[in-house]
Each structure stands twice: as C-alpha cells, then as structure tokens.
Amino acid sequence: MNLKTEIRPGTYFDSVVLMHLQRSLAALPGVDDAGVVMATPANLELLAEFDLLTDEGKAARPDDMLIVVRAKSEKTAVDALAQVDELLKKRRSSVASEFRPRSLEAAAKQLPEAAFVLISVPGRYAASVADQALDLGRHVFLYSDNVALEDEVKLKHKAGDKGLLVMGPDCGTAIVNGVGLGFANRVRRGDIGLVAAAGTGLQAVTAGIHNLGGGVSQAFGTGGRDLKTDVGGLTALLALDLLARDPETRVIVLVSKPPAAAVAARLLGAARACGKPVVIEFIGYPSPGRQIGNLHFAASLHEAAELAVALSGQPPIQEKEQTPLKGHLRGLFSGGTLAYETLLGLQGVLGPLYSNTPLSADQKLEDVFNSQGHTIIDLGEDDFTQGRLHPMMDNDLRLRRLKQELEDPETALILLDVVLGEGAHPDPASELAPAVAAGRNGRKDVEFAAIVVGTNEDPQGLDNQIEQLQSAGATVFRTTAEAVNHVSRRLAAAPAGIAAPVDIVPFQHPLAAINVGLESFYDNLKTQGAAAVQVDWRPPAGGDEKLMGILARMKSAARG
Amino acid sequence: MTIDIDKANQTAVERMMAARPILKGVARARDVIPGMQPNLLLHAGPPIEWSRMSGPLRGAVIGALILEGLANDEKQAVGMVEAGEVQFDPCHHHQTVGPMAGVTSASMMVYELENVTHGNKAFSNLNEGYGKVLRYGAYSKEVLAKLRWMNEEMGPLLAEAISSGEGIDIRALLSESLHMGDEGHNRNKAGSILYTAKLAPLLAKATKDTDLLSEVLKFLGENALSVLNPVMAACKAMADAAHGVEGSTVVTTMARNGTDFGLRVSGLGEQWFTAPAEVPDGLYFPGYTSADANPDIGDSTITETAGIGAFAMAAAPAIVTFISGTPQDAINATLEMYEITAAEHTAFTIPQLDFRGTPTGIDIRKVVELGIPPRVNTGIAHREAGVGQVGAGLVRPPMKIFEDALVAFAEKYGL
Numbered sequence: 001m002n003l004k005t006e007i008r009p010g011t012y013f014d015s016v017v018l019m020h021l022q023r024s025l026a027a028l029p030g031v032d033d034a035g036v037v038m039a040t041p042a043n044l045e046l047l048a049e050f051d052l053l054t055d056e057g058k059a060a061r062p063d064d065m066l067i068v069v070r071a072k073s074e075k076t077a078v079d080a081l082a083q084v085d086e087l088l089k090k091r092r093s094s095v096a097s098e099f100r101p102r103s104l105e106a107a108a109k110q111l112p113e114a115a116f117v118l119i120s121v122p123g124r125y126a127a128s129v130a131d132q133a134l135d136l137g138r139h140v141f142l143y144s145d146n147v148a149l150e151d152e153v154k155l156k157h158k159a160g161d162k163g164l165l166v167m168g169p170d171c172g173t174a175i176v177n178g179v180g181l182g183f184a185n186r187v188r189r190g191d192i193g194l195v196a197a198a199g200t201g202l203q204a205v206t207a208g209i210h211n212l213g214g215g216v217s218q219a220f221g222t223g224g225r226d227l228k229t230d231v232g233g234l235t236a237l238l239a240l241d242l243l244a245r246d247p248e249t250r251v252i253v254l255v256s257k258p259p260a261a262a263v264a265a266r267l268l269g270a271a272r273a274c275g276k277p278v279v280i281e282f283i284g285y286p287s288p289g290r291q292i293g294n295l296h297f298a299a300s301l302h303e304a305a306e307l308a309v310a311l312s313g314q315p316p317i318q319e320k321e322q323t324p325l326k327g328h329l330r331g332l333f334s335g336g337t338l339a340y341e342t343l344l345g346l347q348g349v350l351g352p353l354y355s356n357t358p359l360s361a362d363q364k365l366e367d368v369f370n371s372q373g374h375t376i377i378d379l380g381e382d383d384f385t386q387g388r389l390h391p392m393m394d395n396d397l398r399l400r401r402l403k404q405e406l407e408d409p410e411t412a413l414i415l416l417d418v419v420l421g422e423g424a425h426p427d428p429a430s431e432l433a434p435a436v437a438a439g440r441n442g443r444k445d446v447e448f449a450a451i452v453v454g455t456n457e458d459p460q461g462l463d464n465q466i467e468q469l470q471s472a473g474a475t476v477f478r479t480t481a482e483a484v485n486h487v488s489r490r491l492a493a494a495p496a497g498i499a500a501p502v503d504i505v506p507f508q509h510p511l512a513a514i515n516v517g518l519e520s521f522y523d524n525l526k527t528q529g530a531a532a533v534q535v536d537w538r539p540p541a542g543g544d545e546k547l548m549g550i551l552a553r554m555k556s557a558a559r560g
Numbered sequence: 561m562t563i564d565i566d567k568a569n570q571t572a573v574e575r576m577m578a579a580r581p582i583l584k585g586v587a588r589a590r591d592v593i594p595g596m597q598p599n600l601l602l603h604a605g606p607p608i609e610w611s612r613m614s615g616p617l618r619g620a621v622i623g624a625l626i627l628e629g630l631a632n633d634e635k636q637a638v639g640m641v642e643a644g645e646v647q648f649d650p651c652h653h654h655q656t657v658g659p660m661a662g663v664t665s666a667s668m669m670v671y672e673l674e675n676v677t678h679g680n681k682a683f684s685n686l687n688e689g690y691g692k693v694l695r696y697g698a699y700s701k702e703v704l705a706k707l708r709w710m711n712e713e714m715g716p717l718l719a720e721a722i723s724s725g726e727g728i729d730i731r732a733l734l735s736e737s738l739h740m741g742d743e744g745h746n747r748n749k750a751g752s753i754l755y756t757a758k759l760a761p762l763l764a765k766a767t768k769d770t771d772l773l774s775e776v777l778k779f780l781g782e783n784a785l786s787v788l789n790p791v792m793a794a795c796k797a798m799a800d801a802a803h804g805v806e807g808s809t810v811v812t813t814m815a816r817n818g819t820d821f822g823l824r825v826s827g828l829g830e831q832w833f834t835a836p837a838e839v840p841d842g843l844y845f846p847g848y849t850s851a852d853a854n855p856d857i858g859d860s861t862i863t864e865t866a867g868i869g870a871f872a873m874a875a876a877p878a879i880v881t882f883i884s885g886t887p888q889d890a891i892n893a894t895l896e897m898y899e900i901t902a903a904e905h906t907a908f909t910i911p912q913l914d915f916r917g918t919p920t921g922i923d924i925r926k927v928v929e930l931g932i933p934p935r936v937n938t939g940i941a942h943r944e945a946g947v948g949q950v951g952a953g954l955v956r957p958p959m960k961i962f963e964d965a966l967v968a969f970a971e972k973y974g975l
Contacts (some may be wrong), residue, residue, distance in 0.1 A: 019843040035846035050847035
C-alpha cells in the first residue's frame with residue numbers, strides 16, 4: 001500500500017475547500033483514495049476507518065492540515081502530494097458567468113433601463129411574452145411569426161393604451177437609437193426617420209439612404225399586417241406621431257405594401273398633419289401626383305431613399321397654411337374620369353369619400369341626389385342624364401345641385417370641373433361663374449375650386465374661361481393632381497387621435513434591451529455596444545398544456 | 561369564486577416576514593409540544609410508515625425508543641414498531657421541526673420559540689453536534705449517553721439560563737449572521753458563535769457548577785450547528801404564520817423524511833404533496849461517494865422555505881464550492897431564487913447584493929411556469945443507520961410536487 005502523508009502545521013482551510021481538494025486529488029490518475037482534513041480527533045478517526053491514517057498522521061494536531069494520498073505506486077502518491085498547492089490555487093477555468101434570468105420580470109429588474117424587449121420565441125408563445133413585456137412597460141420588437149391576428153390586435157390596443165410600440169409580429173428589422181434590431185443594415189445616424197410595414201423594404205430604403213450620404217434617426221418596423229383593416233395601422237400611427245415629435249428627425253419615410261384604403265387614409269391624414277416632409281412608398285398604391293402638401297409620393301423604394309435624402313438637405317418647411325376649412329368637400333363633376341382620378345387622389349387624405357361612383361361599396365352615396373360627408377358626384381351618370389342633356393352641354397342640373405349644396409351648412413368647399421372642346425357648352429364659365437360669385441356672396445365660409453381642361457384652340461378659349469372663373473372667386477387648376485393637393489390642404493384631416501403618445505425619452509438614450517429568444521440577436525446588441533440581458537427562456541411549464549392552461553387561467557383571474 | 565392570488569401571496573409573505581420568533585425557553589417535549597404522547601415519535605418530512613423508512617430514520621427511531629426506556633435494544637424496538645405499539649407523526653404536524661431524521665420523543669428537551677407578532681409557537685430538539693449522532697440514525701451507547709447528558713444536564717441548564725433572560729431574538733441573530741458569511745442552513749458558524757455569546761452570561765449566572773458550565777460552553781461553542789435548531793424552529797414559526805391564507809400559492813412547508821420530499825402550500829390547507837426524494841449532488845467526506853448517500857432527509861428545508869439557506873447563498877461565499885463554483889455562482893444561485901419568490905425579505909439582507917432582501921416566499925406558479933425548482937443546501941446522510949454525515953451539497957425538490965400542488969390549487973379554486 002502506497003500511503004503518503006503530508007502535514008501542514010497551523011494551516012487552516014474551510015472544510016469545503018478541503019473536500020474540494022480531496023476530490024481533485026482522488027481524481028488524479030493512479031490515485032485510489034485521498035483524505036484532506038483539519039487533524040481534529042474526529043477527523044483522524046474518520047481517516048483511520050478508511051485506512052488513511054498513518055503513524056505520521058496520528059501525530060498531527062487539530063490546527064494542522066493533514067493530507068493523505070493512497071495510490072497505485074509510491075511515485076504517483078508523491079507526485080499527487082506535489083500538486084496540492086497548484087490544486088489549491090486552481091480556479092475554475094470557466095469564467096464566472098453573468099446571471100441569465102429565466103423570466104422577463106427578473107431580466108427587467110436586472111437591467112431596469114432596458115426600454116425594449118426583443119422577442120423571437122416560437123409563435124405560439126410569443127404573444128404571452130409580448131403581453132408580459134407590455135405589462136412591464138417595455139416596447140416590443142416582435143420578430144416571431146405565426147402570431148394569431150386577434151393576438152396582434154389585442155397586443156397593439158394594449159400597447160396603444162400604454163403609449164408603447166409593438167413592432168411586429170413578423171418584424172424582421174428596426175433601427176432604434178442607432179442600434180439595429182433583428183436584420184438591420186449598418187447605416188449612419190441622421191435625420192431621416194422611417195416607419196415600415198415591410199422588412200426588406202425598410203432595409204432597402206435605409207441602405208439606400210446611407211449609400212446616398214444620408215442617415216437614419218429611427219427606423220420602426222410595424223409587422224406586415226399593421227396596415228391591414230383589422231389592425232388599423234395602430235403601430236404605424238404611434239410611430240409616425242413619435243417621429244413627428246422627435247427633434248432628431250427632419251424627414252419621415254413611410255414604406256408599405258398597399259395598405260387598406262381606410263388605413264391609408266388615417267395614416268396619410270396623420271402624415272399630412274405632422275408638419276414634416278413625409279415620403280410615401282406604398283408599393284403599387286395609386287397616387288394622384290408626386291406631392292400633396294408635405295406628402296411626397298415615391299414610385300420605388302430607391303426613389304423613396306432619393307427623395308428622403310434630397311428633402312433632408314432642404315430647410316424645414318415653413319408652410320404658411322391658411323386656417324383649414326371646417327366642413328365637407330362637394331365635388332360636382334361632369335367628367336367621369338376626372339371624378340374618378342380625384343376620388344383616387346383624395347382617398348388617402350379625406351375619408352370616407354362618398355360618391356355615386358365610389359371606390360368601395362361602403363362609400364356609396366345612400367341617395368345620389370343628396371350629398372353626405374365628403375362627396376364627389378359624377379353628374380354624367382345615368383341617374384342624372386335620363387331625359388336631359390349631358391352636363392358638359394347643359395349646366396342646368398349642376399347649377400341646381402350647386403345651389404342645393406350651398407344650402408347645406410356642412411358644405412365647405414365646392415369643386416367643379418369644366419371641360420372645354422368641340423361639342424361642349426359654348427361658354428360654360430358664363431353660367432358657372434355667376435353662380436360661384438353668388439355663392440361666395442351668400443356663403444362667406446364656402447370656397448370654390450375648379451379644374452379646367454382644354455386648350456386655347458378650343459372654341460370656348462381656355463384663358464377666357466379661367467379668367468371668368470377666377471374673377472368670380474374660384475381657385476382654378478389645370479390638373480386633378482393640383483386640385484387634389486389644394487383640397488387636401490384646405491380640408492386637412494384631423495390628426496389621428498393618439499390617446500397615449502409614446503414617451504420620447506427612451507429614444508434619446510443609448511439603447512438597452514432585453515432579448516428573449518435567438519441568442520444571435522443578443523450577440524448583435526452587444527456587438528453594437530448596447531446594454532442587453534439575455535433571457536434563458538423556456539416554454540412555460542415545460543410546454544405542458546394542462547399546466548399552461550392553469551397558469552393562464554390564474555393570470556386571467558388575477559385581472560378579474 | 562374570485563380569488564386574487566397576488567394579493568393573497570402578498571398577505572402570506574408579509575405575515576412570514578413580520579413574524580418575530582423569540583427563543584423563550586427549553587422544556588421537555590411532553591410538557592410543551594401539542595399532542596405529544598409517550599409512545600409517539602415525531603420525525604422529519606411528510607408522513608411515512610415504518611416499512612418505507614430509510615436507514616437513518618429507522619436507526620433514529622430505534623435509538624429514541626431505547627432512550628425513552630421503551631425498548632432495551634434494537635430487536636425489541638423493531639418488535640414494538642412492528643407490533644404497532646409505536647405511533648409516528650411528522651414533526652410538522654406538531655409545530656415542530658428537526659434536522660435530518662428529526663426524531664423527537666417525549667422526554668427530549670426542546671427549544672420553545674414564540675412568534676411574538678402573531679402568537680404561534682414552534683419547537684425543535686437540541687443539536688447533538690458532529691460525528692455519530694441520532695439524527696443520522698446512530699444509536700450506540702455513546703450516542704445515547706450524549707443525548708442523556710444533553711437532556712439531563714445541558715438541557716435544564718439551558719432552560720434555566722434562557723428563562724432568566726428576555727429571550728433571544730432569532731430573526732435578529734440571523735440578520736446579523738447573514739452579514740457574517742452564514743446562509744443559515746449549511747453554514748451557521750457565525751450564528752452559532754453569536755448564539756453562544758448571548759447564552760454565556762446567562763449560563764454563568766444559572767449555575768455554580770463550573771465544570772458543567774465549561775462543558776456546556778465548549779459543546780455549544782465548538783459546534784458550528786449549535787444555532788441550527790433554534791433557527792429552524794424560528795423559520796417554522798415564520799412559515800406557519802404565512803400558512804392558511806386563502807388563495808395563496810406560497811409554499812409554507814418543504815420537508816423530507818429520507819424517502820419522500822413533501823410540500824405544503826399556504827392556500828391548500830394541510831394537504832401534503834409528495835414524490836420520491838432525490839440524492840443530493842455534493843462533496844463527500846474522505847472515503848465516501850454518492851453511492852453511500854441516503855436520499856434527501858430532514859426538516860431543515862424550512863430555512864429555504866423562510867427565505868434563507870440556499871436562497872441566501874450569495875451571502876455565504878465560503879461554501880460556494882458545495883455547488884462546485886465561484887462566488888459569482890453563489891450570487892447567481894440567489895438571483896435565480898428571486899425568479900420564483902413573491903418578495904424580498906425585509907429583515908434578511910445580503911451585503912454582496914447591495915443589501916437586497918433575500919428571495920422569500922416560494923410561489924408554486926413561478927416554479928412551474930419557469931421550470932425552476934427551489935434550491936436546497938443540505939447535509940448528506942449515509943444510507944445506512946448510524947454511519948452519520950457523509951457530505952454536503954445541493955439538492956432540488958422533485959418538480960412533480962409543485963405541479964401536483966398547482967393542479968390541486970386549480971381544482972380547489974375552480975380555475
């Protein structure tokens with residue numbers, strides 16, 4: 001038996017250190033057993049029981065550290081004893097790891113300044129994690145897909161009530177306070193703020209802005225369904241409002257696939273009212289022209305970037321707008337196509353827009369002979385032309401309708417078209433202009449505008465017609481786009497009612513975030529210098545349906 | 561039924577933290593423990609019958625029957641038990657807790673604590689020190705002789721001494737020892753010294769027998785676990801104060817009998833939830849391995865239940881190697897427990913965490929949702945009766961008891 005003993009007089013170590021050393025010694029190759037103790041009588045007895053007590057060891061005193069090794073060979077035992085100091089000094093090779101919380105609640109306590117929670121857990125769990133994040137007062141970047149539409153609506157309403165953003169679900173990218181979340185390009189900071197319901201669209205525009213020498217203040221993703229009717233653009237509206245108030249943002253870009261008409265109307269209305277240039281790229285969405293007031297319509301993602309960079313170089317808009325009119329538009333058209341183009345142009349900023357030839361069924365006039373809200377009528381339709389001449393030849397019907405509109409206290413702006421040319425009325429302005437003048441006289445609160453289509457070769461004479469209408473007090477345009485621009489300025493949509501605006505302060509500090517899910521997102525945050533906590537997330541109750549059900553019912557019971 | 565679980569938990573945990581257990585005296589178990597009978601033996605953990613008892617618990621039962629004079633030897637003791645002449649009951653059913661086997665019999669001297677905030681009492685036997693001891697199932701002549709000395713010599717002196725003072729505020733003592741490197745369960749070095757220092761002047765006045773005084777002071781002073789039993793009784797008094805709050809999911813009992821791990825919940829009355837106890841993961845004394853270890857045993861998990869022990873691991877960096885780690889791991893251990901608890905203790909704080917309160921009031925909802933069972937620091941008993949402690953380490957209760965409790969809670973409250 002190769003038993004070797006070492007006594008270190010007057011050396012004290014905590015028993016735990018001793019046990020640890022003993023375990024390390026016993027684990028050395030060729031060592032059968034080891035004992036490391038303070039040499040108290042009880043411990044000596046213990047060693048004796050395991051044949052680890054030598055005569056030498058018996059002589060040790062209670063204040064001495066006693067080390068005994070039994071090994072296959074004497075050399076092994078001696079070598080083992082020689083390693084004691086090294087083993088005592090040895091620290092665990094793995095660096096002490098920072099605590100990774102399992103719950104969002106603990107993460108929020110660990111990094112209280114984290115205003116954002118990135119969520120990329122499987123879709124079936126994502127909504128409840130997002131809900132917790134909102135309960136904790138954090139903005140949400142929801143990368144997860146397969147989140148139910150009704151959950152998205154619920155989350156966004158809840159967020160809206162609390163003044164929080166829910167970016168997503170299925171939000172692939174955002175740039176917040178200069179830090180890219182999810183899939184984001186590295187772009188310089190600047191004064192262009194973006195809101196996008198299209199992930200790669202946002203990447204294309206932000207990259208374009210960078211490559212053109214511009215920079216990005218904030219870029220918010222909303223998730224692809226945000227601008228659909230069910231969600232109603234809740235996130236886009238909050239984000240737009242935030243950018244409107246953000247002093248770092250001079251130009252705003254909205255990017256989306258074609259939104260639902262009513263949602264587009266709300267969003268463009270809010271954009272109209274925001275006081276900053278807004279570039280709009282609703283891919284494939286019909287726009288009446290290139291510009292309506294502060295709204296600039298781009299024809300492609302790249303053009304959106306170009307417009308944004310160009311606008312950011314210009315001095316801030318000092319729109320000296322007249323006080324907008326209170327009331328409704330009444331468009332009395334003789335030409336069906338002009339009416340339709342005007343409807344298309346205004347649908348984004350004035351809604352709903354009623355007509356006898358509406359853009360959607362829900363905007364159909366209940367009674368074509370009586371206007372409701374904003375109304376555009378095509379008087380050339382069959383309802384009006386039965387048994388009478390077309391309004392391009394006979395002004396009688398239109399003059400009567402104009403009088404009728406003037407009797408309606410809701411009327412604020414009357415828009416007419418005047419189409420010249422062979423076959424048309426020989427001098428339409430001679431009948432329309434007096435009616436306009438009389439109307440102006442009787443209703444000081446009503447304005448008139450007219451679109452005149454024709455040439456100076458026409459029998460009626462273009463300049464002559466314009467001159468008559470202008471003298472009567474109408475504002476005259478040569479294109480529907482100009483008329484649409486004018487109308488949208490005079491009848492500015494009310495700014496979207498934001499119940500609880502997003503607090504801007506967290507967007508003015510270095511980003512701090514909690515990441516739940518894909519660890520690469522956490523690594524990306526750290527690489528970009530953001531403060532971050534990774535949540536060691538697991539499915540609740542290990543994914544056990546029954547237990548998850550109970551926990552969910554407990555939570556809903558708690559909310560009463 | 562509408563219940564507000566969060567509010568109920570807050571009530572429970574506030575009661576737990578407001579409880580102020582004072583050590584008021586030492587007395588015979590039969591004179592103070594409610595329902596104590598001559599043929600009744602109290603044991604650690606949830607209820608268990610003889611046939612399922614593990615080695616250490618059986619050994620302690622035999623030893624206690626001999627100590628009580630009910631049996632002369634092992635054979636007679638076992639015969640009595642098998643003939644049904646001995647009753648068993650968990651300590652927890654009698655306002656009592658005991659470390660390891662926890663066997664408490666009628667003639668033993670016990671600590672008597674009173675929670676002066678709510679008026680409830682708690683009891684615990686006297687700590688025997690290290691080596692061969694009854695709580696690990698040893699019942700040799702020496703073991704019984706030491707117990708007799710404790711019950712007939714030291715016990716009465718302690719009784720005299722403690723009753724002569726104003727009582728010892730164990731919560732205050734723990735608050736202090738947590739700042740001196742103790743966590744209150746596996747490490748009670750500082751607490752035991754504080755305890756001895758408080759007792760010394762009282763003991764000195766209570767006897768003229770300087771030999772006895774010296775012996776008692778030496779016994780208390782050398783035993784780093786002297787204060788463990790009063791601490792456990794104090795934790796029991798705190799946990800009991802939190803028990804029985806309607807609608808609360810806070811754990812008020814965790815205890816092991818060496819075979820099963822048992823759990824009780826504030827809002828679920830006296831029902832036990834049990835599952836087989838596991839073998840702790842830890843460090844072993846010379847010559848022993850995990851193959852020698854008995855499954856987890858003892859009522860000392862009452863410390864974790866009350867927000868100390870493994871929950872205060874960050875305060876005790878000296879014993880971090882029990883969880884084979886670094887001081888950072890000790891901090892992480894405590895941080896992890898914040899995730900499953902309802903509150904941070906108002907009396908127990910941790911210097912290493914900038915005096916944050918210890919995680920207190922285990923919430924079964926959080927345990928199940930996050931899949932984090934509580935941590936428990938523990939001594940490890942040899943699986944055979946009488947060998948004693950073979951190591952110390954970390955164990956976690958089986959998840960099943962928390963899941964079962966959650967399901968029972970949902971049934972009771974119609975969720």
